[in-house]
Amino acid sequence: MSGSRAAAAAITRRVRRWRPRGGILMYHCICAEACDPWAICIAPEHFDDQMAVLAEARAAVPLADFADEDGYTWDGSRVAVTFDDGYVDNLLVALPILEKYDIPATIFVVGNAVDRGREFWWDALQRAILGPTTLPEVLDVPFGTGPRTFTSTDGWGAVAENAGWRADAEDPRNRRQQLFRTLWDAIVVLGPDEQDGAVDHLLEWAGEPEIGVGSRLPVTGEQFAELARHPLITLGGHTRDHVSLTDMTLPDRHAQIDAGNRSVSELADAPVTQFAFPFGRFDVPTRNLLRDSDVTVGCTSVSTPAISSDDRHALPRLHATDMDGDAFGRWLRRDHGLLGSRA
Numbered sequence: 001m002s003g004s005r006a007a008a009a010a011i012t013r014r015v016r017r018w019r020p021r022g023g024i025l026m027y028h029c030i031c032a033e034a035c036d037p038w039a040i041c042i043a044p045e046h047f048d049d050q051m052a053v054l055a056e057a058r059a060a061v062p063l064a065d066f067a068d069e070d071g072y073t074w075d076g077s078r079v080a081v082t083f084d085d086g087y088v089d090n091l092l093v094a095l096p097i098l099e100k101y102d103i104p105a106t107i108f109v110v111g112n113a114v115d116r117g118r119e120f121w122w123d124a125l126q127r128a129i130l131g132p133t134t135l136p137e138v139l140d141v142p143f144g145t146g147p148r149t150f151t152s153t154d155g156w157g158a159v160a161e162n163a164g165w166r167a168d169a170e171d172p173r174n175r176r177q178q179l180f181r182t183l184w185d186a187i188v189v190l191g192p193d194e195q196d197g198a199v200d201h202l203l204e205w206a207g208e209p210e211i212g213v214g215s216r217l218p219v220t221g222e223q224f225a226e227l228a229r230h231p232l233i234t235l236g237g238h239t240r241d242h243v244s245l246t247d248m249t250l251p252d253r254h255a256q257i258d259a260g261n262r263s264v265s266e267l268a269d270a271p272v273t274q275f276a277f278p279f280g281r282f283d284v285p286t287r288n289l290l291r292d293s294d295v296t297v298g299c300t301s302v303s304t305p306a307i308s309s310d311d312r313h314a315l316p317r318l319h320a321t322d323m324d325g326d327a328f329g330r331w332l333r334r335d336h337g338l339l340g341s342r343a
Ligand SMILES: [Zn+2]
Pocket: 084, 085, 238, 242, 277, 278, 279
């Protein structure tokens, strides 16, 4: 970020602190992982610590409160918990902790992922490229913008270098990580079937099984139903196929949002009024599609507190990472002016 942009961002942060505000937290997986390039995994004990902080501050409110004025206070005392994608560990690991502290949460589920029995493509890509100790020298890539070949005659880089590496915040440390980023960018814009084909190709190249052992999977239909019945859980939409909406035509965006919300609504037997943009990617035309739907709260991945004047169909969410309770409390209070701290 340039000096002037950093200064502008600091001013924006300060101005936002002078408004009624609240926090919407974004989680994905509750599991311990040494290699976590997108910082989407929180160790279970840290998630327990974090929920204890919210319980102690009596801060936790349902996301629905952010659709009207209830979520926003002058001391930022209200915080909502959300999860993206619908991972199995949300039910098996996170829910018992939410129950322990009586904290409500919204889970944004990818419509087509339920009961599919395979990893999301980004998890399969991570397993194929960042997991194996050794990889073959030459990779032919038949998908994306035409056939390409990647070669490394002196190895792709040590797996140990993946621990702590943040793909969203750092440059690649070696060729393996560079390849991971290049392939991620190529796959994200493909259609769902092509994405499946791409990761199958990469898993085979890497000598990895098609379905990972102990891999992070989306919920089954039965697990979804269990979540849907739970009084602390609200299920929201996250498109049918977890697509990059801003890379699609408007009719296709509409179809993805609508089909995703409908499938969650049919599975849950309840209307879907909450939505999160996949990859946090949104623009005005996409936001307008949400406004014209039954959705009352739309969430982005812009990591800042929500303020009362924010667009309810594009509310920012704070990206919670793998911190213990003390660090989490400091992050919310000192960095973001939440949990009853003064502006
Ligand atoms: Zn997602």
